[in-house]
Structure formats: C-alpha cells, structure tokens
Amino acid sequence: MSKSGKFSLYYFSSPQSFYPLAGALQPWFAALAAVLCAAGLYISFFVAPTDAQQGESYRIIFIHVPAAWMSMFLYLVMGFWSGVGLVLNTRLSSMVATALAPTGALFTFIALWTGALWGKPTWGTWWVWDARLTSELILLFLYIGFMALQAAIDDQRRADKAGAVLALVGVINIPIIYFSVQWWSTLHQGASVSMKSAPTMAATMLLGMLIMALGFWMYSIAATLARVRCVILERERHTDWVAAEIGGQK
Amino acid sequence: MNWGNWQNFLAMGGYGLYVWGSYAVTLIVLIAEIVALVTRRRGVIEHLAKYYAARRRNDET
Numbered sequence: 025m026s027k028s029g030k031f032s033l034y035y036f037s038s039p040q041s042f043y044p045l046a047g048a049l050q051p052w053f054a055a056l057a058a059v060l061c062a063a064g065l066y067i068s069f070f071v072a073p074t075d076a077q078q079g080e081s082y083r084i085i086f087i088h089v090p091a092a093w094m095s096m097f098l099y100l101v102m103g104f105w106s107g108v109g110l111v112l113n114t115r116l117s118s119m120v121a122t123a124l125a126p127t128g129a130l131f132t133f134i135a136l137w138t139g140a141l142w143g144k145p146t147w148g149t150w151w152v153w154d155a156r157l158t159s160e161l162i163l164l165f166l167y168i169g170f171m172a173l174q175a176a177i178d179d180q181r182r183a184d185k186a187g188a189v190l191a192l193v194g195v196i197n198i199p200i201i202y203f204s205v206q207w208w209s210t211l212h213q214g215a216s217v218s219m220k221s222a223p224t225m226a227a228t229m230l231l232g233m234l235i236m237a238l239g240f241w242m243y244s245i246a247a248t249l250a251r252v253r254c255v256i257l258e259r260e261r262h263t264d265w266v267a268a269e270i271g272g273q274k
Numbered sequence: 275m276n277w278g279n280w281q282n283f284l285a286m287g288g289y290g291l292y293v294w295g296s297y298a299v300t301l302i303v304l305i306a307e308i309v310a311l312v313t314r315r316r317g318v319i320e321h322l323a324k325y326y327a328a329r330r331r332n333d334e335t
Contacts, residue, residue, distance in 0.1 A: 080287035084296045138296040270322045
C-alpha cells in the first residue's frame with residue numbers, strides 16, 4: 025500500500041487514505057449497532073427477569089451502565105489520540121479526537137440522565153453531590169470544555185494542541201470516576217461487574233447489559249467515523265483530493 | 275419475562291415514568307446525533323461546492 029509496495033499502517037494515517045476507509049467501514053458498524061441494540065433491548069425487556077429488590081425500575085441498568093462505560097471509554101480513546109497527535113504531530117489523530125468528543129459527551133449526558141431517573145425511585149432523590157455523580161458531571165464538563173476550547177481557537181494546530189493538553193489532564197478523572205465507589209462512601213452502589221469477581225446479577229441480566237454495551241460501542245464507532253469524515257473535508261478543503269471528492273458528489 | 279398485556283408492559287410495575295423516561299431520552303439523543311451528522315455532511319458538501327465554484331470563478335477572472 026505504501027510506496028515500497030508493502031502494507032503499512034502509516035498509509036491510513038493520512039486523511040486522504042482514511043477518508044474512503046472510514047466511509048466503507050461506517051455502514052457496517054452502524055448495521056452492527058442496530059442489530060446488537062435490537063437484540064439487547066429484546067433481552068432487556070422480554071428475557072431478563074424482574075429484580076427481587078428493585079422490581080422493574082432496575083431495567084434502566086441496560087442503558088445506564090453501558091452509557092456510563094462508553095462515557096469513560098470514549099474519553100480514554102479521545103485522550104489517547106489527542107496524545108498521539110500532540111507527540112507525533114499527526115493531523116488525523118487530532119481529527120479523530122475532535123470527532124470523538126460530541127459522542128462521548130452525549131453518552132455522559134445519557135448516563136447522568138438515566139442515573140437521575142433511577143436514583144429517584146431507588147434512593148428517593150434525583151441527584152446527590154457524592155463522589156461518583158460529581159466526577160461523572162465533571163466528565164461532561166471536560167468534554168464540553170474540550171469542544172469549546174477547540175472551537176474558540178482559530179489556528180487549527182494550536183486548537184489541536186490546547187485541546188490535547190486539556191484532554192490529557194482530564195484523563196485523571198477517569199480512574200476517579202471508576203474507583204469513586206470504593207474510595208469514598210457513596211450512595212451509588214459498587215460495580216455489579218468487575219474483572220476480579222463473579223458478577224452479582226442474573227446471567228440474562230448480565231447478557232442484556234453486555235450486548236447493549238457492545239451495541240453502544242459499535243454506535244460510537246459509526247458516529248465517530250461519520251463525524252471524522254466531515255472534519256476531514258472541512259480541514260483538508262485546500263487540498264486537490266477534497267476538491268475532486270466534492271466535484272464527484274455534485 | 276411474560277408481561278401478559280400492553281398495560282403491564284407500559285406500567286413497568288409502577289416505574290413506567292422512570293424506565294420509559296430513560297429509554298425515550300436515550301433514543302431521542304441518539305436520533306438527534308444521527309440527524310445532526312447527516313445534516314452536517316450535507317452542509318459541508320454544499321458549502322465546499324460553493325467554495326470551489328467561487329475559487330474557479332476567481333481563477334478565470
């Protein structure tokens with residue numbers, strides 16, 4: 025694929041080669057997301073049993089936990105590509121980080137919203153300023169801050185660099201969110217699923233949650249690929265290949 | 275899980291407002307993002323087409 029004729033990962037680090045690849049992959053991730061979410065919703069509502077303690081209110085878990093996982097995971101991915109862009113000066117890495125932020129912010133919002141609607145019947149309150157909820161709210165502000173900072177700086181390179189520094193500093197918040205339920209006494213329950221011990225929930229409940237998480241993951245990839253294509257067109261508009269690409273569209 | 279009828283399914287054992295409030299907002303947010311992405315792509319292509327057309331006109335004159 026490269027000039028030497030050998031396949032190279034560097035080939036796809038150029039926006040020009042990544043643009044068609046993203047376009048080719050995007051529909052597949054979108055289709056996978058649709059199938060997984062449909063299967064996950066079916067299990068969530070028609071297979072998983074009623075919870076002995078919480079009744080039917082627990083069914084919020086099937087979107088709450090996957091959304092919360094995605095909110096943290098997407099931030100780590102955004103921080104990673106920001107860091108790569110900062111160190112290696114690869115434009116595509118910064119574009120991917122930029123494209124990840126809105127989807128990450130949306131999943132953070134969903135985690136907070138569904139958490140409030142689950143907290144009300146379970147704890148008797150929509151919101152408390154405990155460690156888990158507060159650190160997740162800070163995550164939302166980090167995403168919004170990243171987007172606002174990048175939008176506020178005209179010079180694209182400087183915008184990428186400033187955004188990357190903010191994203192990397194904010195990464196410290198992720199372990200704080202994750203371990204907050206262990207480090208501080210919080211109203212929020214501990215993890216139902218962890219790497220160390222067996223899950224403390226029925227197998228069909230866990231299955232529904234994991235399939236929904238996979239569905240959200242595939243959705244995030246599809247949305248990010250669609251958005252990075254827009255970002256590439258906007259930022260590379262001075263190149264001949266984008267001119268040719270747009271010429272072909274009309 | 276057998277709900278028996280639609281009323282039971284919608285009631286969610288008395289938690290209908292919370293459960294459906296969560297799922298409805300999630301659905302709205304994701305659909306809004308998809309619509310925004312489709313609109314943005316159309317907007318970018320339209321904007322750039324005008325931009326290149328203007329540049330061509332400039333080159334000719």
